[in-house]
Amino acid sequence: MNETTLRDLVDQVRDGKLARRDFIARMVALGVGVPLASAMLADVAVAQGSSIEAPYKPTKRGGGGPLRLLLWQGPTLLNPHFATGTKDQEGSRPFYESLARYDADGALVPVLAAEIPTRANGGIAADGLSTTWKLKQNVQWHDGQPFTADDVVFNWQYATDPAGGAFSVGFYANVRSVEKIDVHTVRINFLKPTPIWDRSCNLWLIPKHLFSGYVGAKSREAPANQKPVGTGPYRFVAFTPGDLVRGELNPNYHLPNRPFFDTIEMKGGGDATSAARAVLQTGEFDYAWNIQVEDNVLKTMEASGKGRVVFKPSGNPESIFLNAADPWAEVDGERASVKSKHFAFSDPAVRKAFGLLIDRKSIEDFVYGRAAAATANALNNPAQYNSKAIVAEFNVDKANALLDAAGWKRGADGVRAKDGKRLKLVFQTSINSVRQKVQAIVKQACSKAGIEIELKTVQASVFFSSDLTNPDTYGKFFSDIEMFLNSRAGTDPDRTMQQWVSWEICQKSNGWQLANKCRWSSPEYDKAFRASENELDPVKRAALFIQMNDMACNAGYVVPVAVRAQVTALSKSISAPLTGWDLDMSGIHDWFRT
Structure with missing residues (x-):
């Protein structure tokens, strides 16, 4: 595609003749990633003096009364650096902000940044070794202190302190340093040339002046962990963990005529x-957030006419994970230690047989309906990353044959055993009617292959919590099997695929905060991931991600079930720019009542 054609397409977007998402889809079809496509669109639009941002309708700040939000998995903490679960990330977002966010098309739009870095504006270095971010001026923290480059540098230092055990450390992979250029400019310097310069821009930033005394081993002691002071559209009022978060309009918010609502209330529970x-x-x-409910039930509720269900396309798969470690024994005082091996799943035949016992089509048809599509791939969407080599197959007979050949013999009760170990496995997930139905479908199929499944359900507020003392969190993974959603921000697969690298293994030494919950890894996978971090050719990079997807899925420790849309319930009176590529609350400054 030549420059003239590109400019013509941008003109069509500006004039409303071509949807922004259609422009990006055309670029993606040519092998161009969404952030780069968005950057090209921004470059030409800025050069022509045009704007393609959606209009915000309210003409003054406030006056909208209360906004009533229901997060049935109530937030348990409000420090984004320790928010391993989406509920805690959503709970933090009205108060804290990031440099940029992803919109409904997966494109980056500025929040605390003055603009998105591009080659044209000098923000992206030609050698791929640095990105320069210009910050908005006159932005204040809620206590009146100025937001500056020092805060951005501090967040990198805070997250990467090894004694802190911050979940957010992964956002800074391949970052050599974050450097202050001037009070409103920072440069992120990379260890190697990288196409994923935007990875850290989606992290919500905390203020240096309140957290600098609480870094490393003291990071959990900061009073502001539960009383956030951010730059966001709402100021903190009160917080009862797992139950209620309250906020009020920020009168000094940096965007005009925002926010619309006078107060917000996030109610947890149920x-x-x-x-x-x-x-x-x-x-x-x-x-209402994360409405994972059977589709036929949602349709009945919608008929009441008071609200609507919003399905936001994403690349997030609901997956089942097999524990590579032994969750029932301790090694050096640690359960599910990476030094141990699972008695059954260390046998490839058991892992392959289990994968054949997932009836994905029935799960799609009878459980999820409009909300998901069956998949056997860990990496789903955009289309250039979808592997054709991994095919979903449900075959009980083949699973039985594999287990027979591997020496797993049925006992008198029909349950298989080998070397004195019975194939009796504990399968845990959060309490949710959809997940319990999926558990039941899997248990029924496994019983036909001589695998006994004990179902365990955990309150979502516990399962997805960052509580270091609770044994039932999904990070500790003290069971044989568990199920949850792999979520990611933006369309780039980097963060999704990072969850199976060896340096992200969840364990006691990092407070069970990192991404690799199932504790499987391989040198070949690590090598491919490292290569993807520095591959600037989008076609070659997509091939590396497909290779990683195939390695993870063929290894069998991750068993994808269905790629889910993000499902939200909204009042018919609420206008909210929701996206499947970021948090629901990422655009809460633009929410209003029609």
Whole structure:
């Protein structure tokens, strides 16, 4: 595609003749990643003096009354650096902000940044070794202190302190340093040339002046961990972990005419079904998060006419994970130690047989409906990253044959055993009607292959919590099998595929905060991931991600089930720019009541 054609397409976007997402889709089809496509669109639009941002309708700040939000998995902490679960990330977002966010098309749009770095504006170095971010001026923290480059540098130092055990350390992989250029400019310097210069820009930033005394081993002691002071559209009022978060309008917010609502209230507790009902049928709330409810139930609720269900396309798969470690024995005082091996899943035949016992088509048809599509791939969407080599297959007979050949013999009760070890496995996930139905489908199929499954359900507020003392969190993974959603921000697969590298293994030494929950890794996978971090050719980079997907899926420790849309319940009176590529709350400054 030549420059004239490109400019013509941008003109069509500006004039409303071509949707922004269609422009990006055309670029993606040519092997251009979404961030780069968005940057090209921004470069030409800025050069022509045009703007393609969606209009924000309210003409003044405030006056909108209360915004009532329902997060049935109530936030348990409000420090984004320790927010391993989405509920805690969403709970932090009205108060804290990032340099940029991803919109409905997966394109980067500035938040605390004055603009998105591009080659044209000098923000992206030609050698791929640095990115320069210009910050908005006159932005204040909620206590009136100025937001500056020092805060951005501090967040890198805070996250990467090895004694802190911060979940956010992965955002800074391949970062050599974050350097202050002047009070409103920072440069991120990379160890090697990288195409994923935007990885750290989606991290919510905390203030240096309140957290500098609480770094490393003291990071959990900061009073502001539970009383956030951010730059966001709402100021903190009160927080009861797992129950209630309250905020009020920030009168000094840096965007004009925002926010619209005078107060916000995030209510936790209950379950997804009751949350959906509170928006769609009773109208008690304006918004309900993560409505993982059977589709036929949602359709019945929608018929009440008070709310609507929003399905936001994403690349997030609901997956089942097999523990590579032994969750029942201790090594050096640690359960599920990476030094141990699982008695059954260390046998490739058991892992392959288990993969054949997942009836994905029935799960799609009878459980998820509109909300998901069956998949056997860990990496789903955009299309250039979808592997054709991994094919979903449900075959009980083949699973039985594999186990027979591997020496797993049925006992008198029909349960297989080998070397005195019975194939009796504990399968845990959060309490949710959809997940429990998936568990039941899997258990039934496994019983036909001589595998006994004990189902374990954990309150979501516990399962996804960052509580270092609770044994039932998904990070500790003290069971044989567990199921949850792999979520990612943006369309780049980097963060998704990072969860199986060896340096991200969840273990006691890092507070079980890192991404690799199942504790499987391989040198070949690590090598491919490292190569992807520095591969600037988008076609070659996509091939590396497909290779990683195939390695992870063929190894069998990750068993994808269905790629889920992000499902939200909204009052019919609420206008909210929701996206499947970022947090729901990432655009809360633009929410208003029509």
